Amino acid sequence: MNIYDIAREAGVSIATVSRVLNNKGTVSPATRARVERVLAANHYTPSAIARGMVSKSLRTVAVLTVDIRVPHYARTAYTIEREFSRRGYEVILCNTGGDREEALRYLRAVARKQVDGIVLVGSVFNTICRGAEMTALLGKVPVVLANGALPLPNACSVLVDDGRGIGLAVEHLLARGRRALFYLKDKSTDSADRKRDGFVQALEQAGQDPAGRVLEIGDTLEDGMAAARHILESGQPCDGIVCGEDLIAAGVLKTLLRAHIPVPERIAVTGYNRSDYARLCEPVLTTVDNKGDQVALLCVQLLESSMEQGGPGTSVTVQPELVPGRTS
Amino acid sequence: MNIYDIAREAGVSIATVSRVLNNKGTVSPATRARVERVLAANHYTPSAIARGMVSKSLRTVAVLTVDIRVPHYARTAYTIEREFSRRGYEVILCNTGGDREEALRYLRAVARKQVDGIVLVGSVFNTICRGAEMTALLGKVPVVLANGALPLPNACSVLVDDGRGIGLAVEHLLARGRRALFYLKDKSTDSADRKRDGFVQALEQAGQDPAGRVLEIGDTLEDGMAAARHILESGQPCDGIVCGEDLIAAGVLKTLLRAHIPVPERIAVTGYNRSDYARLCEPVLTTVDNKGDQVALLCVQLLESSMEQGGPGTSVTVQPELVPGRTS
């Protein structure tokens, strides 16, 4: 059942049907009523493809992220999807695994579909979105990065001051009298580097030597557990462990509890992300809220405005906030 | 840059360009080479919209779920997305919140885009996918349900034997000498009901009276915490709490730990889903693996085959598995 069938049945031209469908132009009330009746009677569904053929848009945006199973990304993707849905767009989900080739494959696919915009979630895209084809693919459509930035004229950014976020955790621990802190640094993304820098800087500002205080580890629960064991076994003085992710902190906490080390009395622990992991821990983890929902909302707003009005890529920064729990 | 531009530059007809683009029909090696050179030189990107205009497909599937922030749904959506991506489809993500009207809105939107298939993740869709418009929307395209079933000729199902899953947990506890079990039932979906039935049945099979042993609660950590407090304060004998979700079990565990009740010595706890929550708990939660990844993969396989070959809706059932932890 297409627009021709409707037109025939209503005794009008397809142009008129199109007008009532889109509330564009002028249609006499009588004609409109007649067409609407036919439309409803046939459960007519307009073809977004045919419409897209002329408008060059399917009202779709692509969200590229690392892995939707990571709670922080899931939250971000959730808000982005809901907000775009409210605005009449569908969202294509892409789990790139942080892999450059995979990201390229997704970008090629969504370019063919002529998406109206692209959201890149995670600072890993700072690193992998390089090279001629990437730039070409990302250059022809509005782009926004959550927790990242790209040197493209059309790319917007919503940044989180992650260095400051870790700084907050450090200052919090120092203020409570902790003197021998460690930092567990995950992966190697820009964001992870910024957090590490925040740790180092906060220690230096307090007149402490950060040398040997940063441990590079993976980003799993087990990595956190192993790192804590490593610290304990090293015999080095330690009264606080600052972690770059809640999941790592949960692992640390697990090791400490199993070793019957009182938390926070002997060793304090802090996480990052304000995820459910933090609430789940017993005692509840002190963590840093990196404002995932706010970041996601801002991404949608920036992208929407650059999809509709164009304009150069703007950038906003969000400040994280310490959320005290019972591990500090 | 469209197919006409390419044809002109290569000195051939658009039909020939289309042939080399799709490796269809026959093209002389020389012509093919010439066209391919022009294609590459111009970074030609075919329009999926124009292609869809004739094929009636954008090679897209829609995944409707309740809320991607729930880890179990995130895992399912992840696998579905990855598997479809491998097969050359893009995935549209829809967070319905389990709301019928929202689901309808999404279904209307993806019907206009003529998606090739629809995946419904969660047994809530058993309940909300009723009514004329729903049936019409779901009737014209291959549909598969993860953990659910629909009385439609074209709908496939991948079911999880959730009743059996809870039964496994109960039998496990009974085998370890527990005699006073409670079941914490979440929400009211078909799946939650089946789990409750599994609990009741397993108790009866063991010759126990299930009366008063099932508590209906919400599905949050706090609900689990409150339910455990309620049980403790009631003074009723209790040496095991079976939960319908890991998150609830985590809440129960939290309350028990805070009350200094030895787990599992005095009260055992089991969860459901084999989520990260279970691993995070200390002690690690005994849980039931409801095979989310396997379910997701089967969904993709069923949907793919019914998208390509049509055929009636088939149904498969997956058996859950007990994963012993340290809380039982």
Add this chain to the structure above:
DNA sequence: CTGAAAGCGCTTACAG
């Protein structure tokens, strides 16, 4: 092996 032409289902100037 290759090309001319029709057709997919809409929207949008342009006439009237």
Add this chain to the structure above:
DNA sequence: CTGAAAGCGCTTACAG
């Protein structure tokens, strides 16, 4: 207020 016609960028019989 309404309709005829062109055009969006492809694929696909059909001829040759």
